Amino acid sequence: MRVPGLLYTSEKLMKGMGADEGPRQVANVAHLPGIVKGSLAMPDMHWGYGFPIGGVAAFDLDEGIVSPGGVGYDINCGCRLMTTSLRLPDVRERIPALVTALFQNVPSGVGSRGPLKLSPKEERQVLIEGAAWAVRQGWGTEADLEATEDGGAMAGADPEKVSDRALLRGKEQLGTLGSGNHFLEIEVVEEIFDEQAAAAFGLEPEQICVLIHSGSRGFGYQVCDDYLAQMVKHAGEIGIDLPDRQLACARLNSTRGRDYLAAMACAANYAWANRQMLMHRTRETFEKALGMGPRELGMRLLYDVCHNIAKIETLPVDGKEIRLCVHRKGATRAFPPGHPDVPPAYRKVGQPVLIPGDMGTGSYVLAGTKGAFTETFGSTCHGAGRVMSRTQATKSCRGRSIPREMAERGVIVMASGRGTLQEEIPEAYKNLDDVVEVVHRAGLSRKVAKLRTLGCIKG
Amino acid sequence: MGYRIFDHTADLGVEVTGATLEKLYAGAAFALFDLLTDLSSVRAGRSREFDVLGENPADLLVNFLREILYAWNGEGFLMKSCFIRQITPTRLRAVLRGEGFDPARHRILKEIKAVTYHQSSVLETPEGGWVARVVFDV
Numbered sequence: 001m002r003v004p005g006l007l008y009t010s011e012k013l014m015k016g017m018g019a020d021e022g023p024r025q026v027a028n029v030a031h032l033p034g035i036v037k038g039s040l041a042m043p044d045m046h047w048g049y050g051f052p053i054g055g056v057a058a059f060d061l062d063e064g065i066v067s068p069g070g071v072g073y074d075i076n077c078g079c080r081l082m083t084t085s086l087r088l089p090d091v092r093e094r095i096p097a098l099v100t101a102l103f104q105n106v107p108s109g110v111g112s113r114g115p116l117k118l119s120p121k122e123e124r125q126v127l128i129e130g131a132a133w134a135v136r137q138g139w140g141t142e143a144d145l146e147a148t149e150d151g152g153a154m155a156g157a158d159p160e161k162v163s164d165r166a167l168l169r170g171k172e173q174l175g176t177l178g179s180g181n182h183f184l185e186i187e188v189v190e191e192i193f194d195e196q197a198a199a200a201f202g203l204e205p206e207q208i209c210v211l212i213h214s215g216s217r218g219f220g221y222q223v224c225d226d227y228l229a230q231m232v233k234h235a236g237e238i239g240i241d242l243p244d245r246q247l248a249c250a251r252l253n254s255t256r257g258r259d260y261l262a263a264m265a266c267a268a269n270y271a272w273a274n275r276q277m278l279m280h281r282t283r284e285t286f287e288k289a290l291g292m293g294p295r296e297l298g299m300r301l302l303y304d305v306c307h308n309i310a311k312i313e314t315l316p317v318d319g320k321e322i323r324l325c326v327h328r329k330g331a332t333r334a335f336p337p338g339h340p341d342v343p344p345a346y347r348k349v350g351q352p353v354l355i356p357g358d359m360g361t362g363s364y365v366l367a368g369t370k371g372a373f374t375e376t377f378g379s380t381c382h383g384a385g386r387v388m389s390r391t392q393a394t395k396s397c398r399g400r401s402i403p404r405e406m407a408e409r410g411v412i413v414m415a416s417g418r419g420t421l422q423e424e425i426p427e428a429y430k431n432l433d434d435v436v437e438v439v440h441r442a443g444l445s446r447k448v449a450k451l452r453t454l455g456c457i458k459g
Numbered sequence: 460m461g462y463r464i465f466d467h468t469a470d471l472g473v474e475v476t477g478a479t480l481e482k483l484y485a486g487a488a489f490a491l492f493d494l495l496t497d498l499s500s501v502r503a504g505r506s507r508e509f510d511v512l513g514e515n516p517a518d519l520l521v522n523f524l525r526e527i528l529y530a531w532n533g534e535g536f537l538m539k540s541c542f543i544r545q546i547t548p549t550r551l552r553a554v555l556r557g558e559g560f561d562p563a564r565h566r567i568l569k570e571i572k573a574v575t576y577h578q579s580s581v582l583e584t585p586e587g588g589w590v591a592r593v594v595f596d597v
Contacts, residue, residue, distance in 0.1 A: 019470060045470060046468050046469065048469070049575045049576070049577045049594075049596075053469065073572060073573050073596055074572075076482045105524060109563070110567045110569075110570040111560070111567055149584060165533050168533050169532060169533050180597065183480070218572075220532075220533055221532075221572050221573050221596075222529075222532075222533070223492065223523065224573070225573055229522070229525070232518070232576060233514070245576040245579075246576045246577050248576075248587075283520055285477075386468050386469050387468070388468070389466045389467055389469075389472065390469075390470070390597065391471075392465055392466065417569075417570070418568065419568070419569065449474060455580075459570075
């Protein structure tokens with residue numbers, strides 16, 4: 001190990017890890033060339049491919065590497081949270097109808113096709129412009145872009161670095177939700193922890209919000225797959241023996257490394273265009289189902305974050321500002337108050353951080369801190385993290401009706417995939433409160449509000 | 460041709476056995492598509508040839524499965540049966556029979572998003588047969 005491994009966790013969460021190999025993977029990552037300061041893991045950690053989920057690692061631009069396994073297959077899997085003018089008493093009875101309408105209007109599940117069939121030229125534009133492309137097509141407004149990490153498009157995207165296979169997979173999937181743990185859910189603000197921050201973010205008690213969790217679909221998966229295969233094949237170029245093949249990587253200062261980042265940026269932009277479209281479809285669905293115009297509904301994007309990405313950022317290390325390649329795999333950026341990348345309206349408070357939970361729980365909104373900036377390369381957790389395998393979860397559901405159980409908890413769920421709900425039961429995930437408590441107490445991000453799920457659609 | 464699922468927190472681990480290498484790789488292909496869809500509804504109308512390389516048998520297995528998974532994810536091809544024509548530690552030639560996806564007849568049971576290198580292995584058993592492991596991202 002070149003640097004220490006550092007796990008942000010609690011006794012309770014560590015006990016719950018069992019045989020999970022996450023900690024070993026944190027140690028493996030610490031072997032990578034050019035890694036700076038430490039190999040980190042957030043409290044929602046569990047094992048993944050090469051890097052653990054919940055892993056954060058930063059690399060020197062000259063000596064370091066970039067690894068697709070440190071970003072994840074689902075490049076720019078992330079979340080966006082929208083607020084509305086609605087309050088729970090106004091719409092309580094309408095939730096089932098809203099969920100049904102969303103289920104019908106938002107394409108989800110395996111093999112689902114989006115509303116568009118992109119021409120090669122259009123697809124190139126999506127990959128370069130990201131959410132801005134969607135806005136220009138009429139899927140939202142400029143204000144949405146200001147409230148998106150990176151303005152909804154990463155610089156440096158180069159469609160020439162993307163394979164034909166990825167382009168083919170991306171052609172018809174734009175505007176679809178996906179499957180598995182992706183979702184679109186209606187939530188209500190249940191508790192406010194920091195009134196000043198909540199006011200800055202525009203959050204109020206009993207306010208109806210919508211959280212979208214989705215990524216770059218088959219496009220991003222193919223980009224990761226393509227570059228992983230290349231890097232595994234050329235693993236000798238790195239000059240060291242990797243403890244795990246899935247840690248396959250390339251020097252940042254190499255053609256292969258630069259090509260990956262350029263293709264990764266394309267996938268990130270695809271995901272932002274996707275979430276922009278999903279949000280717009282949500283707006284339209286709410287307006288139609290409730291018989292309201294946009295002004296009355298007041299659906300506004302609070303913020304959009306990615307939690308599977310590699311970014312070139314300037315961060316403080318031992319008192320000096322250094323440009324690094326930060327890998328966040330199942331980890332979220334959490335920039336502090338005053339940072340220029342935080343939208344002006346939020347700059348006094350810090351960057352909004354959205355932490356989704358399992359379908360029965362809801363989510364948290366946090367604010368980025370100086371602590372994260374100096375300690376964890378401006379990063380915090382991303383969600384609850386699984387504790388149970390999908391087969392285990394499914395087995396434990398025998399004889400149970402998950403939709404009914406969820407309804408008894410006050411959550412209306414609809415899923416297009418058979419088996420999705422069984423695999424996604426709340427018990428399959430860590431307790432979100434425990435995870436958030438760790439990052440809050442460690443000073444990585446401050447609790448601002450807690451939201452409760454009212455209705456949820458899944459693929 | 461047997462396979463079983465082994466536990467993995469977020470994804471799907473598959474362990475395949477076969478008396479010969481040909482049967483092992485064909486069994487892995489079968490496992491992938493058996494998890495993906497109801498194979499009884501798939502007809503063997505078309506055939507597709509695959510010629511795949513790898514650094515070693517485990518790498519070859521991952522590359523082979525990646526190729527046939529792309530045939531599904533990218534081109535909508537569902538495999539009914541697989542015949543391994545020729546195999547060495549670093550190369551295989553296979554013929555897959557199947558058909559294109561028809562939403563009216565085919566039901567997708569599970570979305571398999573990628574074949575990972577995680578814990579991939581191809582090993583000979585003491586009895587002279589073969590066992591392979593691979594993890595699918597689902």
